[in-house]
Amino acid sequence: xxxxxxxxxxxxxxxxxxxxxxxxxxxxxxxxxxxxxxxxxxxxxxxxxxxxxxxxxxxxxxxxxxxxxxxxxxxxxxxxxxxxxxxxxxxxxxxxxxxxxxxxxxxxxxxxxxxxxxxxxxxxxxxxxxxxxxxxxxxxxxxxxxxxxxxxxxxxxxxxxxxxxx
Amino acid sequence: xxxxxxxxxxxxxxxxxxxxxxxxxxxxxxxxxxxxxxxxxxxxxxxxxxxxxxxxxxxxxxxxxxxxxxxxxxxxxxxxxxxxxxxxxxxxxxxxxxxxxxxxxxxxxxxxxxxxxxxxxxxxxxxxxxxxxxxxxxxxxxxxxxxxxxxxxxxxxxxxxxxxxxxxxxxx
Numbered sequence: 001x002x003x004x005x006x007x008x009x010x011x012x013x014x015x016x017x018x019x020x021x022x023x024x025x026x027x028x029x030x031x032x033x034x035x036x037x038x039x040x041x042x043x044x045x046x047x048x049x050x051x052x053x054x055x056x057x058x059x060x061x062x063x064x065x066x067x068x069x070x071x072x073x074x075x076x077x078x079x080x081x082x083x084x085x086x087x088x089x090x091x092x093x094x095x096x097x098x099x100x101x102x103x104x105x106x107x108x109x110x111x112x113x114x115x116x117x118x119x120x121x122x123x124x125x126x127x128x129x130x131x132x133x134x135x136x137x138x139x140x141x142x143x144x145x146x147x148x149x150x151x152x153x154x155x156x157x158x159x160x161x162x163x164x165x166x
Numbered sequence: 167x168x169x170x171x172x173x174x175x176x177x178x179x180x181x182x183x184x185x186x187x188x189x190x191x192x193x194x195x196x197x198x199x200x201x202x203x204x205x206x207x208x209x210x211x212x213x214x215x216x217x218x219x220x221x222x223x224x225x226x227x228x229x230x231x232x233x234x235x236x237x238x239x240x241x242x243x244x245x246x247x248x249x250x251x252x253x254x255x256x257x258x259x260x261x262x263x264x265x266x267x268x269x270x271x272x273x274x275x276x277x278x279x280x281x282x283x284x285x286x287x288x289x290x291x292x293x294x295x296x297x298x299x300x301x302x303x304x305x306x307x308x309x310x311x312x313x314x315x316x317x318x319x320x321x322x323x324x325x326x327x328x329x330x331x332x333x334x335x336x337x338x
Contacts, residue, residue, distance in 0.1 A: 043200060
């Protein structure tokens with residue numbers, strides 16, 4: 001493997017995995033798979049010697065793969081690890097319950113809506129950039145974002161009315 | 167109660183992103199995937215070349231073509247793209263050109279070449295294979311080359327300036 005590419009992977013893997021984790025709605029195994037697949041595609045696309053172009057390519061590839069059905073057809077080469085990710089955590093900080101509610105809604109969203117929200121509120125991309133990354137129109141980005149946020153507001157309001165149902 | 171859902175969501179994403187526990191060394195798995203993918207592409211290349219040789223003996227390029235790449239991946243190389251799928255001969259380098267989004271670029275020995283002119287818009291040009299076409303890449307002049315496909319396809323290329331993004335990079 002090209003030394004610069006290997007150096008990039010070592011340096012950026014954790015951050016790429018964070019993005020993938022959000023894009024997959026908190027599926028750790030799928031996130032590992034997503035990062036690896038995007039890296040393989042970046043390497044094969046010849047970007048191993050153009051590191052400056054690699055990270056945007058990886059993000060775009062991960063976002064698009066996460067909205068497709070790629071993983072069902074993949075070979076499911078998964079990494080076995082002793083480090084089990086947390087699935088539940090104690091959260092008594094102010095707003096913690098709201099975060100849990102939003103996270104549950106996010107995980108339940110259609111994949112493209114989830115990708116739009118991750119790109120907008122984690123990557124801090126603008127609507128045009130998101131449209132470019134996902135290969136959709138700006139109108140589609142707006143409508144996905146509006147629907148997803150509306151669902152989140154409604155769910156939070158419902159929790160306020162009935163109290164914490166957990 | 168009114169909340170700033172957008173700000174809450176941004177915080178939520180930040181907090182949950184911290185949950186990831188990355189594998190301490192992602193490289194072995196990546197190397198394995200690259201080797202597996204290289205193996206698959208080499209077999210495709212070899213099969214396509216063998217089929218072309220069996221089908222025709224008329225092409226000068228084919229008549230002098232070397233044995234197709236060995237389908238055995240070479241351990242320790244990391245499955246590098248070019249060494250695994252190219253063979254050299256006096257007639258050039260054996261390569262596989264991506265055609266799925268048109269003939270727009272080729273990577274040969276780690277260098278990016280741009281089709282001049284690009285062929286096929288964003289689709290395989292007529293007469294080219296749907297996803298990939300196998301053939302020989304021949305340097306004809308400084309920074310100029312021709313691709314001769316096994317099915318008599320032809321495209322002209324020029325060497326890209328260093329740092330030029332691959333126009334085919336986003337092709338899925």
